[in-house]
Amino acid sequence: MFRKIVWGIACAGLLTSPALAEDDPGKNDYKWFFFHKEGVAEEVFIADYTFCGEYGARVQPPRGHNVYTPGLIQSGVSGFLGGIQRSSQRRQMFRAVMRKCMSMKGYTRFGLTEEEMDTLWDGGWDEAQGRVAARAAEPVTTERRADP
Amino acid sequence: MMRFTQRSFCRIAALSFAICAMTLTSTALHAQERATIYKPAKVPEAAPSTQALLWFRLAKHSTHKWKVDAKIGLGVLIGKVDVEQTEEKEPLKKPLWPSIQIAPFDVAANDFAGKGESKKDVARLMAKAFYIGPKRFVFEDEDFRHYLVAIKPGTYVIGGTSSTCFCWGSKRFTVEAGRAYNMGETYVVTENGLSYWSDYAGLQTAEDLTARGLVTDTMKLEEPKAGETAPSVIGKFDFTPVQYDDAAFFGNHYGRLVNRMIPEGWTQGQPLILNAPETIVEEPAAEAAAGG
Numbered sequence: 001m002f003r004k005i006v007w008g009i010a011c012a013g014l015l016t017s018p019a020l021a022e023d024d025p026g027k028n029d030y031k032w033f034f035f036h037k038e039g040v041a042e043e044v045f046i047a048d049y050t051f052c053g054e055y056g057a058r059v060q061p062p063r064g065h066n067v068y069t070p071g072l073i074q075s076g077v078s079g080f081l082g083g084i085q086r087s088s089q090r091r092q093m094f095r096a097v098m099r100k101c102m103s104m105k106g107y108t109r110f111g112l113t114e115e116e117m118d119t120l121w122d123g124g125w126d127e128a129q130g131r132v133a134a135r136a137a138e139p140v141t142t143e144r145r146a147d148p
Numbered sequence: 149m150m151r152f153t154q155r156s157f158c159r160i161a162a163l164s165f166a167i168c169a170m171t172l173t174s175t176a177l178h179a180q181e182r183a184t185i186y187k188p189a190k191v192p193e194a195a196p197s198t199q200a201l202l203w204f205r206l207a208k209h210s211t212h213k214w215k216v217d218a219k220i221g222l223g224v225l226i227g228k229v230d231v232e233q234t235e236e237k238e239p240l241k242k243p244l245w246p247s248i249q250i251a252p253f254d255v256a257a258n259d260f261a262g263k264g265e266s267k268k269d270v271a272r273l274m275a276k277a278f279y280i281g282p283k284r285f286v287f288e289d290e291d292f293r294h295y296l297v298a299i300k301p302g303t304y305v306i307g308g309t310s311s312t313c314f315c316w317g318s319k320r321f322t323v324e325a326g327r328a329y330n331m332g333e334t335y336v337v338t339e340n341g342l343s344y345w346s347d348y349a350g351l352q353t354a355e356d357l358t359a360r361g362l363v364t365d366t367m368k369l370e371e372p373k374a375g376e377t378a379p380s381v382i383g384k385f386d387f388t389p390v391q392y393d394d395a396a397f398f399g400n401h402y403g404r405l406v407n408r409m410i411p412e413g414w415t416q417g418q419p420l421i422l423n424a425p426e427t428i429v430e431e432p433a434a435e436a437a438a439g440g
Contacts, residue, residue, distance in 0.1 A: 029356070030357075055315065055316075055406050056406075058400040058401070058403055059403050059405065092360055096353075096362040096405060097405060097406050099357070100364060100405070101422065104421055105422050146354075147357075148354060
């Protein structure tokens with residue numbers, strides 16, 4: 001019986017997974033993107049990005065109600081899953097603040113593929129800032145303009 | 149074995165009394181720091197001598213919501229339901245009324261009093277931010293809910309709403325004890341195209357953020373004008389129009405989404421712009437230097 005339930009959930013997961021969904025090139029633009037303002041100086045971009053990032057870093061998703069869970073293991077599992085959910089919410093709130101802030105500073109946003117995003121951000125902010133700033137300043141080669 | 153003497157009993161009693169007294173004093177002090185938001189039946193006869201009395205008008209927020217189309221598929225087995233917002237609006241059973249946060253403000257530090265840059269100088273007890281609305285109003289008309297609030301004299305900032313900090317551009321004001329102030333009209337707008345006020349209905353967050361519930365609020369403040377009359381229930385006070393000043397680029401201490409108020413001169417269809425922080429941060433520093 002337990003095996004059937006596990007298989008059922010796995011199949012449902014597969015059927016609803018993005019891999020089987022209709023291929024929409026813009027579906028991941030909410031997480032893979034770059035900001036653009038043609039001709040922006042590198043130091044201006046870095047200052048703007050850092051300013052917005054500092055505000056974004058302070059976001060905290062609202063805390064839900066604590067659900068009573070008897071037993072140490074159950075509470076541990078419930079806390080762990082809650083933590084994963086909160087961390088995902090926090091990432092989304094961070095992106096929302098960054099997008100709002102950069103758009104209010106006059107930047108537009110364009111979607112990227114996962115590979116392009118990985119290449120652009122290779123090495124983290126310290127190594128990538130020059131590359132990201134250059135990408136922001138150069139003329140856009142993609143048509144996939146995303147919402148601010 | 150330790151003997152329980154009359155002397156030890158007296159010591160324990162004295163200690164208990166001291167703890168109780170300390171707790172009560174602290175609670176009483178704390179109560180003084182807090183704002184009083186009056187109910188209609190509790191409106192005072194005269195402005196309290198140690199506090200300032202503020203008359204806020206919060207405009208109606210919205211009367212409609214977007215109709216949503218829930219697509220229930222197999223995903224429901226793993227708790228995943230696709231909800232799509234339609235282009236259709238449907239009326240709410242009751243209109244929505246907003247709330248705003250008011251926080252003590254440290255002008256020299258350009259931050260909430262007792263938080264961030266101001267943390268070293270001000271006791272945490274002072275840093276009691278509070279919300280006005282949507283309940284405990286003294287009067288409601290077609291478009292506004294009127295609130296009467298008593299607060300300790302000092303400088304305060306409109307901090308934002310429960311979901312959004314107006315950290316990138318807000319207004320601060322200073323009030324004195326024993327006086328009554330007209331705080332003007334505040335129009336809180338959720339950027340989801342549903343504002344009751346058609347001028348602001350065009351302000352909309354991106355669709356994918358709206359779908360994730362990451363919608364920011366903003367606010368238009370119509371500053372008070374001399375000679376405005378309050379409804380009769382609070383009309384016995386002589387309300388002075390409050391003087392607002394700009395406050396911007398303070399900390400997001402409550403971890404909310406971030407936005408700014410709708411600035412003066414903004415017209416429908418324009419995006420909200422974020423100016424360089426340097427241009428506004430200089431102002432409080434210059435004032436502090438002049439004051440000190």
